[in-house]
Amino acid sequence: LESELSEVSLERDRKSQLIAELQSRIDGLEDALKDARSATTETFEGKNEDLQSQVDALQHDLSKITREKEKLWLEKTKVEIDLKEIKLDHKARDIEQKEQNADQRKRRWATYILRPWLLFRRSDTES
Numbered sequence: 001l002e003s004e005l006s007e008v009s010l011e012r013d014r015k016s017q018l019i020a021e022l023q024s025r026i027d028g029l030e031d032a033l034k035d036a037r038s039a040t041t042e043t044f045e046g047k048n049e050d051l052q053s054q055v056d057a058l059q060h061d062l063s064k065i066t067r068e069k070e071k072l073w074l075e076k077t078k079v080e081i082d083l084k085e086i087k088l089d090h091k092a093r094d095i096e097q098k099e100q101n102a103d104q105r106k107r108r109w110a111t112y113i114l115r116p117w118l119l120f121r122r123s124d125t126e127s
Helices: 002-126
Strands: none
Touching: none
16 A cells, blocks of 8 residues: 555656646746747837838828829910910900001001092992
């Protein structure tokens, strides 16, 4: 009975020792996991900050480009308006010129055709 008790005690001691070794290995793995997580978290936080700064820079560039685009669109619109005004002015001058030419033709007609004809007619009626 004592031999069996001593065997059971030895077995219990070996199992306890094995459990202690396994527990120390578990503790070591947990510590390594914590270290890895903290390193990963720090790495992710660093990457996150880097990415955030890149996103901010890109948003700034985008807003800059948008402002330039709006400025160019405004300038284009002003140029188009100026061009339309120039075309309207040119058209108005053309119309005015045509009216002046028509008036000159009427005056020429009256001067070179109508007056001599009236003078000729008067002289015919007087004679």
